[in-house]
Amino acid sequence: MEYLQVDPFTHLAQLERMASVDPLTGLYNRRGLMSEVDRILAAGGDGMALLVIDVDDLKQINDTWGHLKGDEVLRMVSEVVRQVGGPDAVAGRLGGDEFVLVLWEVSDGQALVDLGEEICHRVAQGEEALHVSASVGACGYGTSYQELMEGADRALYQVKRNGKGRVFLSWIR
Numbered sequence: 211m212e213y214l215q216v217d218p219f220t221h222l223a224q225l226e227r228m229a230s231v232d233p234l235t236g237l238y239n240r241r242g243l244m245s246e247v248d249r250i251l252a253a254g255g256d257g258m259a260l261l262v263i264d265v266d267d268l269k270q271i272n273d274t275w276g277h278l279k280g281d282e283v284l285r286m287v288s289e290v291v292r293q294v295g296g297p298d299a300v301a302g303r304l305g306g307d308e309f310v311l312v313l314w315e316v317s318d319g320q321a322l323v324d325l326g327e328e329i330c331h332r333v334a335q336g337e338e339a340l341h342v343s344a345s346v347g348a349c350g351y352g353t354s355y356q357e358l359m360e361g362a363d364r365a366l367y368q369v370k371r372n373g374k375g376r377v378f379l380s381w382i383r
Contacts, residue, residue, distance in 0.1 A: 232303040234281060235288035243302030247312055247355050250300070259316035259350030260358035261326055262366050263291060265307035265333070266343040266374040275340065283342055290332040294325055310362075312355070319381050322348040326377030334375065343375035352382045 230242025238246060247258075265287055272280040284307070291301045291309050300312040311329075316322060326346035333344040347366025349358045361380040368378040 232288075235285055235303050237288050237292065237309070238300065238302035240302065240304055243300060243304075243310060243312070244355065246300050250314070251353070251355075257315050257317065258352055258355070258358055259313045259322055259348070260355070260362045261311040261313075261322065261329070261349075262304075262347045262359070262362040263287065263309040263311065263326075263329055264345045264347075264366055264370075265309075266345055268307040271340055271342070279340070283337055283340065286336045286342075287333055287344060290329055290336060294328050294332065310359075312358075313350075316350050319350065319379050322350050323377050323379050326379075330375055330377060345369040345374050346377040347380070348377060349380045349382065357382065 230238060230245060232239045251258075265283060268280055268283065271283055284303075287309060288301070288303060291311050295301050295311045295313065298314065302310045302312075304310055311325075313322075313325075326348050329346055330344050333342055336342065345366060347362040347364070347369060349361030349365055352358045352361075361382060365378040365380040369376050372378075
C-alpha cells in the first residue's frame, strides 16, 4: 500500500491561504484583511485611509441574469479594486457585494475621492450592458482600522441616501 506524502509546511501554508483568501475573487477575506492590516500596523505603518466599495443592486443582477453572472460582476469589481489600489494597497472582500481597499500615506482627501471616482467609473465601464454601478464610502487619515471602517461605513450610508454610484468622504483629521 502506498501512502501519499504531504509536506506539512506546504500543507499548512495552503490551509492558511484558504482561511484568509476569498475563493471567488482571490482578494483577502475579512480574516485575511484584518491580519494583513495588523501586520503592517505592527511594522510601523501609519496614516491609513480606507474605502468601502458596495456593488449597487447586485441582487437585481442575480435575480435577472443568474448568480453566475453576479459572480462575474464580483470578479470584475475585485479586479478594478486591485488595479486602482496598486501594489502597496491591501484589498479585500468583506462578503456579499462589499469590498475594502486600505491605503497608506494618503494625506489628501481629494486623492481618496479621486480613487473612489476611478473605481466607480471603471466598474460602470466593466459591465455596461448590465448597468453595474458601485458606491464608495471613503475615510482617512487614521491609525485604527476600526475607526476608519466606521467612518467609511457612515460615508457609504450617506452615498446610499443621496443616490448610488458616487463617492462620499469622511475625514478623521
